[in-house]
Amino acid sequence: MAQEKLLLLKNIRTKGYAADLAAYRAAGGYKALEKVLGKSQGGMTPAQVTEAVKASGLRGRGGAGFPCGLKWTFMPADPKDKPNYLICNGDESEPGTFKDHYLLMNDPHLFLEGMILGCYALSCHHGYIYIRGESMYLIHRVRKAIDELYAEKLLGSNILGSGFDLDLTVHPGAGAYICGEETALLDSLEGKRGQPRFKPPFPAQAGFNGCPTTVNNVETLANVPFIINNGPEAFAKLGTEGNSGTQLVSISGHVQKPGVYEVEMGHNLKSLIEDFGGGVRGGLKLKAIIPGGASSPIMRPESIDIPYDFDSVMKAGSMRGSGALMVFDEDTSIIELANRTIRFFNHESCGQCTPCREGTFWLKNLIRDFVDNAGSEELMQRVDRVAGSILGNTICAFGDAAGAPMQAFGRVFPEEFRKHFLR
Amino acid sequence: MAKVAFNDEAMREVETLFSRYPKKINALLPLLHLAQRENEGWLPPGWDTYLAKLCGTTVNHVRGVVTFYNMFRTVKPGRHHIMVCNCLPCGVTGGGALLEHLEHKLGIHPGNTTEDGLFSLEEAQCLAACDQAPVMMVNEDLRKKVTFDEVDAWIKQTRSSGE
Numbered sequence: 001m002a003q004e005k006l007l008l009l010k011n012i013r014t015k016g017y018a019a020d021l022a023a024y025r026a027a028g029g030y031k032a033l034e035k036v037l038g039k040s041q042g043g044m045t046p047a048q049v050t051e052a053v054k055a056s057g058l059r060g061r062g063g064a065g066f067p068c069g070l071k072w073t074f075m076p077a078d079p080k081d082k083p084n085y086l087i088c089n090g091d092e093s094e095p096g097t098f099k100d101h102y103l104l105m106n107d108p109h110l111f112l113e114g115m116i117l118g119c120y121a122l123s124c125h126h127g128y129i130y131i132r133g134e135s136m137y138l139i140h141r142v143r144k145a146i147d148e149l150y151a152e153k154l155l156g157s158n159i160l161g162s163g164f165d166l167d168l169t170v171h172p173g174a175g176a177y178i179c180g181e182e183t184a185l186l187d188s189l190e191g192k193r194g195q196p197r198f199k200p201p202f203p204a205q206a207g208f209n210g211c212p213t214t215v216n217n218v219e220t221l222a223n224v225p226f227i228i229n230n231g232p233e234a235f236a237k238l239g240t241e242g243n244s245g246t247q248l249v250s251i252s253g254h255v256q257k258p259g260v261y262e263v264e265m266g267h268n269l270k271s272l273i274e275d276f277g278g279g280v281r282g283g284l285k286l287k288a289i290i291p292g293g294a295s296s297p298i299m300r301p302e303s304i305d306i307p308y309d310f311d312s313v314m315k316a317g318s319m320r321g322s323g324a325l326m327v328f329d330e331d332t333s334i335i336e337l338a339n340r341t342i343r344f345f346n347h348e349s350c351g352q353c354t355p356c357r358e359g360t361f362w363l364k365n366l367i368r369d370f371v372d373n374a375g376s377e378e379l380m381q382r383v384d385r386v387a388g389s390i391l392g393n394t395i396c397a398f399g400d401a402a403g404a405p406m407q408a409f410g411r412v413f414p415e416e417f418r419k420h421f422l423r
Numbered sequence: 424m425a426k427v428a429f430n431d432e433a434m435r436e437v438e439t440l441f442s443r444y445p446k447k448i449n450a451l452l453p454l455l456h457l458a459q460r461e462n463e464g465w466l467p468p469g470w471d472t473y474l475a476k477l478c479g480t481t482v483n484h485v486r487g488v489v490t491f492y493n494m495f496r497t498v499k500p501g502r503h504h505i506m507v508c509n510c511l512p513c514g515v516t517g518g519g520a521l522l523e524h525l526e527h528k529l530g531i532h533p534g535n536t537t538e539d540g541l542f543s544l545e546e547a548q549c550l551a552a553c554d555q556a557p558v559m560m561v562n563e564d565l566r567k568k569v570t571f572d573e574v575d576a577w578i579k580q581t582r583s584s585g586e
């Protein structure tokens with residue numbers, strides 16, 4: 001029986017873990033911070049921390065899988081006239097994704113230690129943690145953990161006598177999926193409508209209030225303490241070529257045991273469903289999976305005996321995305337999935353780009369025709385064409401995130417569309 | 424008409440918020456949340472102008488922001504604002520059925536409030552708790568693995584107590 005590989009969830013999996021500062025410390029927490037900022041072990045420079053993260057091969061866990069250390073090197077090493085910012089992306093609104101909430105709720109300090117280390121590496125003195133506004137319970141939780149840190153002088157001025165000053169602030173969103181896109185998030189943090197910006201300039205050049213900024217996912221930052229404590233090699237040793245470390249996978253849908261599981265990068269996808277998800281519930285057969293959140297193309301059971309990591313899932317024609325694995329049994333209507341998917345994207349389009357705003361609207365109407373059993377071969381082709389016309393023609397990646405899965409439904413399950421033709 | 428201004432206690436929170444951002448305008452989202460908390464979950468007329476003055480921006484800017492985000496409301500919600508997740512994974516594992524059940528039970532469609540002002544209903548997008556389906560949020564409270572019986576009992580009790 002396959003077992004979890006515990007690096008981020010070690011504390012959470014320990015019975016009776018209280019998840020407060022004292023418990024986190026008792027479990028060896030804030031040792032990495034001590035190593036970097038404390039006097040006893042000589043300390044590390046910001047550049048050394050960045051170098052370690054780079055050498056670990058850590059890739060961003062927010063969806064795109066961009067190398068984290070490399071991203072950090074885009075920031076000015078020695079900010080003079082403008083401050084540097086590190087912003088944590090805890091928006092987590094991609095349908096099927098709930099691992100960041102799980103981690104923050106059950107072990108906020110693991111993430112916070114990573115966040116502090118990240119701020120130090122980027123010479124940032126005020127970091128922001130953007131959490132979606134619906135999750136007030138989570139916002140309270142993280143604020144409480146931050147208060148504990150101020151009380152113990154692990155935040156504020158001169159942390160651990162190092163001369164490094166840092167403030168952290170939790171910023172609530174207000175119900176808009178698009179604010180998970182990093183430039184929309186920055187606008188939202190500035191007090192504006194959350195609309196994605198043209199790039200360039202990239203956030204490292206002009207981000208929050210026009211200052212150099214890096215945006216990182218919760219899970220990405222939570223990996224940093226391990227890398228500092230155990231060295232980049234220990235992290236790089238885990239996972240597959242170019243996909244190092246472990247990953248949090250959110251498994252949902254028709255499985256017996258939905259939940260968050262931690263496995264090495266590249267763990268077999270089929271095993272995730274069977275050994276961790278407990279297989280399809282109710283003794284039913286597997287019909288389809290969506291491997292990486294609503295923006296990732298659907299797959300058939302025949303094609304899922306592959307390693308679950310960024311590159312392998314991409315090679316199989318889909319995406320690992322944010323690690324949101326959705327499982328659907330034989331009774332599921334693929335048209336219903338297509339309908340739910342496009343209703344979501346149409347609702348959440350920020351409306352700036354015509355192809356995205358209009359395309360998602362027309363796709364919604366087209367899929368509606370299939371729901372009403374009024375589809376046809378021609379309409380099927382039109383779905384493909386309209387979805388294709390969004391791809392690559394928009395300001396932000398939301399356009400691709402909406403178009404690609406909509407093309408996939410018809411490509412992967414054409415027979416399901418034909419069941420809904422007008423007779 | 425109720426006064427359009429924060430009371431002294433809320434004003435202290437405002438000052439704290441301002442101290443956490445480089446610019447006052449950056450605090451607009453948390454300020455809007457605070458204003459809604461102080462006003463039974465919505466932004467009565469006049470608050471856009473008031474908040475605009477408070478953080479040195481235009482009314483139009485505040486209105487633009489208010490209309491962009493789902494959570495900001497210019498119509499008073501029910502005392503219990505219910506958001507049912509009917510998104511992709513939840514939808515097929517009980518979320519759709521729960522929403523239908525609530526529509527039936529409350530006699531309203533999503534986007535509306537019951538006549539007694541006790542409940543309002545909204546269809547939510549993914550609430551990041553898909554493994555706990557079906558889920559619903561009642562004001563700030565996330566309820567997981569919700570059963571019809573549980574919902575019925577809660578509605579009944581709320582109706583009879585009138586709050």
Ligand SMILES: Cc1cc2nc3c(=O)[nH]c(=O)nc-3n(C[C@H](O)[C@H](O)[C@H](O)COP(=O)(O)O)c2cc1C
Pocket residue numbers: 059060061062063064065066068089090091092093094177178179180181182183215216217218220221396397398401
């Ligand atoms: C439409 C859209 C939604 C996104 N939502 C999220 C999100 O909820 N959380 C997240 O971490 N990244 C999200 N991203 C990715 C971010 O833009 C960004 O790449 C990420 O936060 C960078 O962090 P990482 O490098 O640590 O992964 C989204 C991207 C797009 C295009």
Ligand code: SF4
Pocket residue numbers: 178195196348349350351352353354356357394395396397398399
């Ligand atoms: S692609 Fe869609 S969500 Fe992104 S900026 Fe354009 S309209 Fe907005």
Ligand code: FES
Pocket residue numbers: 095096097508509510511512513514518548549550551552553554556558
């Ligand atoms: S789909 Fe309902 S919480 Fe994610």
